[in-house]
Amino acid sequence: MAQKMLLSLRRICRSFGGIQALDDVSLDIARGDILGLVGDNGAGKSTLIKILAGAHDPTSGDVILEGRPQKLSPPSEAQRLGIETVYQDLSLIGTFTAAENFFLGREIALGRGPALLRWIRRKSMGDIAMRGLEELHIEIPGVRSKPVDRMSGGQRQLVAIARGAFWGHKLLLLDEPTAALGVRESREVLDLIKRLGAQGLTIVMVTHNLDHLWQVCNRVVVMRRGRKVADLASSGTDMEDVVAYITGARQPATAQAEA
Amino acid sequence: MRAAMSADHSLPETHAPAEAPRILPSTQTGYASPNARQRRALLMRLLGTYGTIIVLASMLGIFSVLEPGTFATIGNFRNIVNDMAIGTIVAAGLTVPLVAGDFDLSIGYVASFCGLLVVGLLSSSGLPILPAIFLVVGLGTVIGIVNGIVVSKIGVNAFIATLGTGTIVVGLNYAYSGGIPLQLTQSREFTNIAIGRIAGVPHLVIIMAVVLALLWVILNRTVQGQHIKAIGVSPESARRAGVAVDRSRIVAFAIASTCAAIGGVLMASNLGSGQVTAGDSFMLTSFSAAFLGSAALREGQFHILGTLIGVLTVAVGNNGLAMIGAPIFTQFLFTGCLLVVAVALGGIGRRYARG
Numbered sequence: 210m211a212q213k214m215l216l217s218l219r220r221i222c223r224s225f226g227g228i229q230a231l232d233d234v235s236l237d238i239a240r241g242d243i244l245g246l247v248g249d250n251g252a253g254k255s256t257l258i259k260i261l262a263g264a265h266d267p268t269s270g271d272v273i274l275e276g277r278p279q280k281l282s283p284p285s286e287a288q289r290l291g292i293e294t295v296y297q298d299l300s301l302i303g304t305f306t307a308a309e310n311f312f313l314g315r316e317i318a319l320g321r322g323p324a325l326l327r328w329i330r331r332k333s334m335g336d337i338a339m340r341g342l343e344e345l346h347i348e349i350p351g352v353r354s355k356p357v358d359r360m361s362g363g364q365r366q367l368v369a370i371a372r373g374a375f376w377g378h379k380l381l382l383l384d385e386p387t388a389a390l391g392v393r394e395s396r397e398v399l400d401l402i403k404r405l406g407a408q409g410l411t412i413v414m415v416t417h418n419l420d421h422l423w424q425v426c427n428r429v430v431v432m433r434r435g436r437k438v439a440d441l442a443s444s445g446t447d448m449e450d451v452v453a454y455i456t457g458a459r460q461p462a463t464a465q466a467e468a
Numbered sequence: 469m470r471a472a473m474s475a476d477h478s479l480p481e482t483h484a485p486a487e488a489p490r491i492l493p494s495t496q497t498g499y500a501s502p503n504a505r506q507r508r509a510l511l512m513r514l515l516g517t518y519g520t521i522i523v524l525a526s527m528l529g530i531f532s533v534l535e536p537g538t539f540a541t542i543g544n545f546r547n548i549v550n551d552m553a554i555g556t557i558v559a560a561g562l563t564v565p566l567v568a569g570d571f572d573l574s575i576g577y578v579a580s581f582c583g584l585l586v587v588g589l590l591s592s593s594g595l596p597i598l599p600a601i602f603l604v605v606g607l608g609t610v611i612g613i614v615n616g617i618v619v620s621k622i623g624v625n626a627f628i629a630t631l632g633t634g635t636i637v638v639g640l641n642y643a644y645s646g647g648i649p650l651q652l653t654q655s656r657e658f659t660n661i662a663i664g665r666i667a668g669v670p671h672l673v674i675i676m677a678v679v680l681a682l683l684w685v686i687l688n689r690t691v692q693g694q695h696i697k698a699i700g701v702s703p704e705s706a707r708r709a710g711v712a713v714d715r716s717r718i719v720a721f722a723i724a725s726t727c728a729a730i731g732g733v734l735m736a737s738n739l740g741s742g743q744v745t746a747g748d749s750f751m752l753t754s755f756s757a758a759f760l761g762s763a764a765l766r767e768g769q770f771h772i773l774g775t776l777i778g779v780l781t782v783a784v785g786n787n788g789l790a791m792i793g794a795p796i797f798t799q800f801l802f803t804g805c806l807l808v809v810a811v812a813l814g815g816i817g818r819r820y821a822r823g
Contacts (some may be wrong), residue, residue, distance in 0.1 A: 285710055302698045304769065313698055314710030316691045324712075325719060358821070418490035438705040 214276075215240045215411050216261070217380060221270035223256055230256040231267070232435040238413065240381070243406045245422035245443070246415045249455055254415045257432065258382050261413060262294040263287030274379075293377025295369045297384045303358035307349065307368045309340035310357060311375065330410030342368075343374045345404060363394025367401060374405050382406065383414040387421050399424050418449050431455055509820055513767065516817020520764040520774070520810070524781045531577060531788035538555060539791045544789035551720060552783040553672035554662075554734050556746075557679045559775050561727020566758050566770040568701040568720040570626040574611070574634030575728040579747025581641040582608050582732030584650060587742030591653045594748060597661075601733055607727020609722050613638065616718030641744060650742035662737035672734065679727065684772045686723070696720050700770075756782055756803060759810035768817030 212352070216238045223231040231253050236406060238244060248254050259265040261282035271278050274290060282285040284294070286325050301310045312334045318327035335353040340350060344357050357365050372380050386402065387395040395418075402425045406412060422429065423443060431439035431454040438461045439446075439454040455461035515522075532540040558575055565572045582604045611633065618629045652658065664671045687693035689747040695716045707713045732747050739746065760781050761774025766814040785802050 241693055284708065288710065295709075296708065298705075300702075300708045302701045302705055305698065309694070313694070313706065316694060318691050324695060324716075325686065325690055328689040329689055329694055388691050430671075 214237050215242075215274070216266075217273040218257075219258075219271040220422065221257075221260065221272075223260065223265060224324050225428070226380065229435050231260070232268075234432075234435075234437045236440070237409060240370050240411055241406070241409050242428055243402065243412045243414065243426045244428045244430060245426035246413060246430050247417070247419065247422065247451065247455060248433065251434075252432040252455075253435040254432050255384070256435075258294070258384060258415055259415065260275075261292065261380070262382055263292070264294075287413045288376065291377055291379035293373040293380075294374045294382040295384065295386065297388060301357050301365055301369055305419045306335075306355060307342070307357055307360075308335040310368060311338040311341065311372050315376070316344045339464060342371055345374065345401060347371055353381065361394065363397055366390060366394070366398050370398065370401055370405075374410060375411075377412065381410055381412045383412060385415055385417065387418060388418065390421050395421060400418065419451060425449065433457060469702055481680035512816050512820040516763055516813060516820055517765060517767050519813035519816070520760045520777055520781055523760075523806075523809070524777065524784060526709070527547060527784050527788055531791060532704055535788070535791045539788055544791070546784050548780075550670050550672055551609070552779050553670070553676040553730065554731050554735055555750060555753055555757070555783070556676050556779045557734070558728050558750045558774060559757040559779050560680055560681070560683050560772055561724040561731075562754045563700075563758050563761070563770050563772055564683065564687065564696065564723045565717075565720040565776045566762075567700045568696045568717055569703070570717060570720065572615060572630045572724045573627065573751060574615060574630040574637060576636040576748040576751030577637040577641070578608055578611055578725050578728040578746055579732035579735065580743070581637050581644075581747075582729040583736035583739075583747055584641060584645055584742035584744060586733045587650045587652050587736050588644060590658060591650060604733055605726060605729045609730075612722035612725025613718055615725060616714075616721035618630050619721065620714035620717040627707075633731050639735045645742070645744055647744055649744060652736075652740050652742070657739045659737055662734050672738070673736065675730075679730065680772060680776060683727075687772060692716065692719060710815070718823065731817075752803065752807065753779075754811055756807040759807065759814045763810065763813030763817050766817070767821040768819075770812045776811070 218236040220236060221231055221236075222229070223232045234253070234257065236257075244253050244352065246257065256265060260267055263284040263286055266280070266282050272281055273279065274281075279290070281290070287294075302313060302346075305313065308331075312403065316327070317330045317333045317337070317447075320327045334445065338351055342349065347367050349360065349367065351359075357368060360368070366389075368383075368387060370383065374384075381408050383402070387398055390398060399421055402412060402414065406427075413425065414422070426443050429439065429441050429443050429446060429451055430437060431441075431451060433455065439451070440443060441451075450459070472643055479705055497609075538544060558579055562575055563783050585607070586600055586604045589595050589603065590597065593600075595603070614635050615626075615630055618624050618633065619626045622629075624632075651773055666674060685693075687696065687702065695706065695711045695713075696719070698709070699716055700711050703713050706716075728747070728750070732748060735746055757778035758770055758775050760778030761776070762768050762770045764774040764777045765771075766774060785806065786799050789799055789802060
């Protein structure tokens with residue numbers, strides 16, 4: 210079983226001052242999982258995803274990546290290990306083109322040494338970004354020329370996720386990927402997530418929208434008050450069940466929690 | 469919108485009988501129609517993109533009509549370009565931290581001190597010209613690095629921090645000079661740097677062109693420039709993407725301060741002496757120029773070419789006022805108004821950039 214697991218969290222706790230944001234959370238993420246992470250505000254979803262992204266260190270507990278204990282922080286370390294995060298506010302630079310955003314912080318350049326002496330290769334960056342988007346069947350006009358400010362919210366989200374998928378070859382973390390989008394744009398984003406899953410990418414997605422979760426995820430993990438209260442195959446459960454776990458109407462079986 | 473309102477008022481009076489179409493004018497004057505709003509947004513975008521060029525073009529037109537014999541001559545334009553060269557170098561340097569989203573209020577004081585110091589070194593230490601210049605420009609770079617560290621690593625607001633470091637530089641200036649101008653005892657070699665010509669082109673203009681080209685390349689063709697632009701838009705997004713935000717800010721401040729030092733040295737060479745406060749006014753003119761430049765071609769973004777257009781606008785205005793014999797106080801009024809107009813235009817450009 211350990212072979213199949215991409216990443217395992219073992220008894221993770223994280224507190225901020227007196228607040229226990231995560232309380233003894235264990236989670237196994239298998240290769241190819243598309244895992245939906247749900248829970249009320251303050252349930253610990255964000256803290257959990259930030260630990261995966263390397264933005265927070267756990268107060269106690271272990272992170273095991275591909276069978277080996279691993280420290281994920283700082284975020285650049287997580288990125289180096291192939292874990293990319295698409296934050297809710299997208300993390301794109303509005304005045305930059307999609308291609309420039311694709312390569313921000315990882316520019317293709319001539320020369321070595323300080324950034325001042327490295328000559329940026331816009332054409333190569335444009336070519337590779339175009340190809341990357343084409344491979345994901347994302348059709349956006351003006352990838353090389355249009356500032357992302359001028360794109361729709363949906364197009365920006367597609368660019369942000371594509372960038373994450375391009376660099377994150379192991380794990381892609383999505384924070385509310387459809388939160389600010391309309392119906393048609395949400396569908397395009399969900400389609401992209403499905404395609405990425407079909408290509409074998411492992412994805413953890415925080416969402417409030419259970420309908421969207423059901424469209425793409427094979428697993429549902431419910432957080433409540435810093436604890437993991439349910440970890441279910443989406444085929445073996447339904448929305449009512451999940452809502453009951455979120456609100457606390459349904460409690461995890463004690464035996465299951467202790468196992 | 470105003471045009472639409474006056475048209476509505478005139479309509480019932482001239483054409484329609486008073487009692488008939490009452491509803492039509494009242495509904496239209498109460499709210500701007502979507503069409504009018506769009507037209508207004510487009511107008512604002514045009515103002516934010518071409519405002520400075522319109523100001524520059526109208527001044528060229530007005531002064532040419534008023535003083536065709538003195539203003540609108542090739543000789544006068546040669547003078548304008550030569551006179552603005554040093555200011556352009558300082559303003560273009562300032563543009564770099566502005567692109568990164570940081571103010572630098574110390575540049576004028578750095579220019580003053582460096583101009584004075586280079587004269588002092590040449591006169592008293594017997595240092596040859598080139599090492600003296602490198603030493604002084606290097607000091608400028610160090611001051612910029614200190615600015616950058618205070619702002620990024622210690623987290624002091626750039627406005628206040630550079631006001632502080634700038635005042636410290638004034639203190640160093642007075643400690644070194646005692647507040648008294650220094651005379652250049654050195655040969656004509658040093659003054660020739662600013663005054664000389666190559667093939668009829670003034671050295672100052674050549675140096676200005678080289679500095680502008682270098683800064684343009686840094687901002688638009690290097691990884692560092694890409695990072696400086698990114699942190700100016702969103703430091704947090706840039707940091708998440710792996711950009712070394714602090715280092716980029718420090719580099720930006722270092723570039724501004726280095727350019728201010730170069731400006732100071734050239735100023736001393738041009739004057740043939742070290743004046744205690746000769747560079748102070750660069751601060752105001754540089755900000756005017758950079759903000760004017762942000763309302764030229766790029767919808768409220770700072771950029772090198774824009775700053776050049778901005779400096780030209782300030783220079784043409786001052787030159788034209790002098791040519792028509794306006795009293796000296798009008799130049800201050802003009803510069804002050806221009807700064808306010810420049811910031812307003814840049815703001816309009818940014819606000820309406822997304823249409």
